[in-house]
Each structure stands twice: as C-alpha cells, then as structure tokens.
Amino acid sequence: MSFLFDEQSCITCFKNDDDTHISSFIALMYFPFLLLERKSHNFLAVSIKKCIFAAEMQYCVHDLIKRKKMARFIDPRVDWAFKRIFGSEDTKECLITFLNGLFEDELVIKDVTFAKTEKLGLRPDDRGVVFDVYCITNEDKHVIVEMQKKEQEYFADRALYYTARAIVQQGVRGIWDYHLAPVYTVCFMDFVSSSPILKKFRTDLVLTDLQTRQLVSDRMRIVYLQLPLFDKHTEAECMDIFDCWIYIMKNMNMFEQMPFSEKYPVFRKLAEIGDLRKLSREELELYDEDIKNMRDIYATRKFDEKRGMEKGMAKGMEIGMAKGMEKEKLATAHRLLSMGLSDEQVSTVTELPLKEIQKLKEQNSFTS
Numbered sequence: 001m002s003f004l005f006d007e008q009s010c011i012t013c014f015k016n017d018d019d020t021h022i023s024s025f026i027a028l029m030y031f032p033f034l035l036l037e038r039k040s041h042n043f044l045a046v047s048i049k050k051c052i053f054a055a056e057m058q059y060c061v062h063d064l065i066k067r068k069k070m071a072r073f074i075d076p077r078v079d080w081a082f083k084r085i086f087g088s089e090d091t092k093e094c095l096i097t098f099l100n101g102l103f104e105d106e107l108v109i110k111d112v113t114f115a116k117t118e119k120l121g122l123r124p125d126d127r128g129v130v131f132d133v134y135c136i137t138n139e140d141k142h143v144i145v146e147m148q149k150k151e152q153e154y155f156a157d158r159a160l161y162y163t164a165r166a167i168v169q170q171g172v173r174g175i176w177d178y179h180l181a182p183v184y185t186v187c188f189m190d191f192v193s194s195s196p197i198l199k200k201f202r203t204d205l206v207l208t209d210l211q212t213r214q215l216v217s218d219r220m221r222i223v224y225l226q227l228p229l230f231d232k233h234t235e236a237e238c239m240d241i242f243d244c245w246i247y248i249m250k251n252m253n254m255f256e257q258m259p260f261s262e263k264y265p266v267f268r269k270l271a272e273i274g275d276l277r278k279l280s281r282e283e284l285e286l287y288d289e290d291i292k293n294m295r296d297i298y299a300t301r302k303f304d305e306k307r308g309m310e311k312g313m314a315k316g317m318e319i320g321m322a323k324g325m326e327k328e329k330l331a332t333a334h335r336l337l338s339m340g341l342s343d344e345q346v347s348t349v350t351e352l353p354l355k356e357i358q359k360l361k362e363q364n365s366f367t368s
Helices: 007-015 019-037 048-069 079-086 089-102 155-168 241-254 266-273 281-338 343-350 354-364
Strands: 112-114 133-137 142-148 183-189 202-208 215-226
Touching: 079 089, 079 133, 079 142, 079 266, 079 281, 089 112, 089 133, 089 183, 089 241, 089 266, 142 155, 155 183, 155 215, 241 266, 281 343, 281 354, 343 354
Parallel strands: 142 183, 183 215
Antiparallel strands: 112 133, 133 142, 202 215
16 A cells, blocks of 8 residues: 655645545555554654644644535634724725625725724723724724614614724814814614614614704714524525625625625635635634534523513413412402302402402492
C-alpha cells in the first residue's frame, strides 16, 4: 500500500473541501505509526516531522467533518456574524447597500467610516453604551445598527436612549450653535414585540407635529425591523434589494447557494465572507460560542412560552371549575327552594350567601 500525499497536497485538499480524501487524511494520521510497527522495507525512516504533521492533520480532519455537518453559511443574526457582515472595514459594501435599500429615495450613501462602538458617559459615573455597529456616512449622517435577539420590556425606549446618546455626543465645549448631524438607528429584532407601537414588520419613528403630522426635525430617525413579521417567504417574492437583504437575514444559514448573486454583486461578496468553510479556527470558535448563546436564548424563550401557556391553562381550569361549582350550587339552591325549604336552610346546604339565595328566590318568584 502506498501513499502519495505530502504536507502541501493534504493542506490543499483540506482547503478545497475535497471530502473524497477524508479517509485518506485519517489514514495519514496513523500512517507513520503503522510504518514503525513494520520492520521491513526500511519503514523506520519515518521522520519526526511527518509525525507532527499527522497530529496537526487530526485537528483538520475533525474540523472539516464538523463543518460539513453544519450549514454552508453563517447565521447573520448571531452577534459575531452580524458584526462581521455589517461592521467590518472590508465588508462595508454590505452595510452601504443595505442602508441604501432601507432608505431608498431618501439617502444615497457612497461611503461610510466606522466609529467607536463604545460611548462613555459625560461624567465618570455616567452609564456608557456599546453599539453593535456605528458609522458616519460621507454626508455626515450618523448610523447605528443593532441586532436584538431577545425581547426586552423597554426595548423601544432602549433604542431611543441609544439614539439620544449619539446626539448628545455631538456636543462641543465652548461656543457652539447646536447644529446636529442626523442620527439614524436601525434595530433588527429577531422576535415579535409586545409593544403597542410595534405591530408590523417595519416601523419608522420620527419627530412630528401631533396635529399636522408634519416632520419637525430630521435629526432623529429610528427604524424597527421585526424579522418574524417579514411576510415574503420565497426568492420570487423579493422585489428590491431591501427585500433581498431581509430574506437573506432570516434564512442565510439554511442556504446551499447564495440567492440574488447574479442580480446584486454584493451578495457574491456576502457568500464569500459568510462561507463557514473559509473561517479560520479562531473565527469558527467565536461563531460557535455565539451560536450556543443564541440557542440558549431560543430555548429559554420557548420554555417561558410553554410555562406561560401551562400556567394560563391551569388558571383557566381553576376558573372553569369554580364557575362550574358555582353553577351547580345555584341549580341545587333552585331545587331546594322549589321544595319549600327556607332561605336559611338552602344557604346552609349550598354554602351560598343568604343574600344570593334571596336574590335567586326573587328572580324565580318562589313562595314560602
């Protein structure tokens, strides 16, 4: 039996995802040790380097098999993946095309500059904030992009607070005319909010006059996007690049091939940076950790929903049984009154208040 693999050829096969060689990789891991067991054919000449390489290949094979059991692409709703797609210098094309689609006919963004995502308070004891993505466009518009996986009671207020912090940070010491750059906050929500103001997939909040509904200021804009309420479930239903982006945000981790790549070149870029097979070991570990966190959030949410339903059913049964017993007591009281028993006797037997017996008696015109 002969092996034609060397270090370079094996690494090439691994990087190209040549799964036909998995068994050969496994054989290669143990090949040096098998050679040492045989005393003929000069097998004792196996180098230490080959043994070390075989050990390294063990991790590669395990990693390759692990990746092949996973999806083809990363899940953009996961924290690390979201920031990789929308918050990296080498992927700013993704952010630009998404924002232009979101604010079509309003903004034409040609470039963005990423700013620090951590904003400290004005005083040392003030609470700071950390944004997922924070950038400034070529027209000096500030944009915050957030992904929220778990519902919070005051999430709408949190988005307002984040927007306000980005506005306050523009203040200038000394002489200042209070000129402000617009701040846009975009909130992806991987849940359906219970807030009464968030009832559809997209909700835009701006400052308007309460009576005339006219825009008072364009310096603050908050957009809420509830992903579960996006109602386009096939590629054919997506009419523009914004639809395409939302469809991909919801389903990217289930794709075998990236859709819309022929029509919009940005999605070819997305397929390249989002390919799980091309992640480094460190990137894959970070991604896997965030996947675990997201699954924990989902499991907790489902458990809370189930527990809430069980409590609701138990409470409903309790109320139903109480109503049933009350109805049965009234029926018994009705029969006893018709038999001529006194109000006090009926109250004692049925354990109903005397006033309720007297009321029942008046309603049915019983005679003593």
